[in-house]
Amino acid sequence: MNTPIVFPLRSRFSWRAAASALTVSAGLIGSAHAAPAASAVVVPVVTVQAGTTALGFELDGQIQAQRQATVAAQIGGTVQALLVKAGDAVRAGQALAHIDGRSASADLSRGDAAVAQAQAQLDNARLNAERTRELRAKGFVSQAAQDMADTQLKAAQAGLREAEAARSQAALARGFTTVTAPFDGLVQTTLLEAGDLAGPGRPVLTLYAPGALRAVVQVPASRAAAAQTATRLQVQAPDGGWVAPVRHTALPTTDPVAQTVEWRLDLPALSGAAPGQSVRVRFEGGPVAANAGAAALSVPASAVLRRGELTAVYVVQGSQFVLRAVRSGASRGGAVELLAGVKPGERVAQDAVRAGLAGAVPAAAAQ
Missing domain, CATH: 2.40.30.170 (Efflux pump adaptor protein, beta barrel domain)
Structure with missing residues (x-):
């Protein structure tokens, strides 16, 4: 059996209130749709005109x-530790980073062994040359045998010098496992982190005085x-x-x-x-x-937008602004000389900051 639903008497007033609320909401929605037209930012424009050039x-x-350097690794290996960060003050000779030196240490050990081997060969060649000389004096060996012994001695001496040079190079390479500061200064930026792979000539950080x-x-x-x-x-x-x-x-x-x-x-x-x-x-x-007195293009200083290395103006194209890079010259009396980027007669936004806002339109286009 269906039970009829009975609304209290006051409910009809609630329905009327709800209908009124819906009507008000519809009005608000309609006004919201119309809001963008009213929120347009109208920016006055000026015409690029020719004036007189400033004396400069x-x-x-x-x-x-004036003094800056990019400090680079001189050997290959993993960066074990980066000891500084951007902004740190460092002294000349201070350690900046450590590079894995196990390969360099192994090369040095190999160089030590090569020097020991070359020294033993030299000692043997020297003894052989001395014995051959004594035997030659007694007439037991020929002059050719003595010449051969002397030649082997010279070769052994050269081999020792070569091994010592290789060892010195290995020792120098092991010293490169610690990257040091070339002069007193500040760390401008770091280019490697701990765990990165360094290589000969790869920058580690930049430093400046x-x-x-x-x-x-x-x-x-x-x-x-x-x-x-x-x-x-x-x-x-x-x-x-x-x-x-x-x-x-x-x-x-x-x-x-x-x-x-x-x-x-x-x-x-x-x-x-x-x-x-x-x-x-x-x-x-x-x-x-x-x-002086020659024609030059100029606009008010407020029309020029400067953001870092960018210098630009907002040029009117149709009913909107378009940002265009320019090259500016001297500033005199609230006006900026424009050397390139615009032509005489073109219109630009008088306020470059407002022209960059969303919905900005030229004053003439808004009428």
């Missing part, structure tokens, strides 16, 4: 240690003459200030692929500077001043 130019560079740093910049070949005759060089320090290098050197060769000339600028002591940091290098004065 700037390039991106990188800090390097922190006291002397330099800025390295690649100067385009088209600006090499202007850089050579610049009257003032400056490097931007990590704190934002500009410092003059102690000395500078331009390598005499040009990179055949990049068509750049490497400049090395030795820096004074800088607080917070470390190898690998990106810096700006400024070349001022010289014949570059003759270009």
